[in-house]
Each structure stands twice: as structure tokens, then as C-alpha cells.
Amino acid sequence: MNADQTEDTMQEQELETTGDETAKLVPVTESIRYRRRAQSAEKKTQDLEEQLVQANQKIAQMSDDLAALELDRELTRKLTAAGATDLETAALIAKARLGSRTDGDLDACVEQLKREKGYLFNVSAPSVTSRKTAGVKDRVSSRQAVLERAAKRAARTQKPADLHEYLRLRRAGL
Numbered sequence: 815m816n817a818d819q820t821e822d823t824m825q826e827q828e829l830e831t832t833g834d835e836t837a838k839l840v841p842v843t844e845s846i847r848y849r850r851r852a853q854s855a856e857k858k859t860q861d862l863e864e865q866l867v868q869a870n871q872k873i874a875q876m877s878d879d880l881a882a883l884e885l886d887r888e889l890t891r892k893l894t895a896a897g898a899t900d901l902e903t904a905a906l907i908a909k910a911r912l913g914s915r916t917d918g919d920l921d922a923c924v925e926q927l928k929r930e931k932g933y934l935f936n937v938s939a940p941s942v943t944s945r946k947t948a949g950v951k952d953r954v955s956s957r958q959a960v961l962e963r964a965a966k967r968a969a970r971t972q973k974p975a976d977l978h979e980y981l982r983l984r985r986a987g988l
Contacts, residue, residue: 885912892924897936904934957987 889908890901898904908923915936928935 831953889920889924892920896924896928898934899936900934904931907931 840924886903886905889905889912893904893908895900904927908920909926911923912919961980963985964976964983968976968980
């Protein structure tokens, strides 16, 4: 027998006796079990409290990340509406200028950026490129033109007679 077992058996035999309350006494081994259960419950409570603190920290971090993403989205939307050609550069400059300001400053920041860094935005001045010229038109044979007109008429009217006429012309090789 080891020391713990000897101690447990001795404690089982001993009962706390105080006067008339001998019927209400609990053996020492049971009190030890209760004490161990209480200690394990306290340990579990402590572990759960630590998990709660960690979860709250994660929630706070995720909330901050969400706020930053919403600010980025709103800034991108406003810069796009303002006509930013280099959206990434404009967003980086605007974020640096905003720092930790609120949404009310977004419009003012975009306007200031548009005034100071106009090259990041579409300039309303017309470009100096030549207009597209008309190209050479394909020659359409009279047979092909007749067939196309018959097809368009059949599609437009949805009449069986027009459809048969189109099919007859197509079979004839026109």
C-alpha cells in the first residue's frame, strides 16, 4: 500500500464528531472528493474565462478590420465616382491623408485630392485622337441580299408563308 491509499483508509475510518451531530457527519474521503471536484470546476471556470477574454479580443480585432474594409470600400466607391484613373494610387494617398478621420471627411478628402492631383482623375478635355473612319463595305450580291430580306421578313412576320419562301430561296441556292 502506498502512502495515499493508507491515508485514504485512515481518513475513511475517522469521522469528524462534534456533539450530537454524529448522524450528519460526512466521511473524510467524500469531503476530499468534493474538494477535488470543486478544484476541477474552478479550473474549468478559469479556462472558460480565458477563452472568453481571447474571444472578445478576436471580436474587437475583427470589428476593427471590418471598419477598415468598409472605409476602403466607401473610399473606392467615391474615388470611382469622381473619375479616378489610377484608383490604387488615389486610394493610397487618400488613406494617408485621412489617417483616423471619420466618413464625413471622405468627400472633402476626395475633392482636395482631385484639385491637387488632377492627373489621377479623368480630365474632361476631349482627347486629340482621330475619329474612326468608315471602312470598305463588303459587296453584297443581289442573291444574298434577297435571301437576307426574306429571312428578316420571316422573322418579323412569323407567318408560315414567309418562312416557306425563305426556305425555298435558301434551297435554290440564292
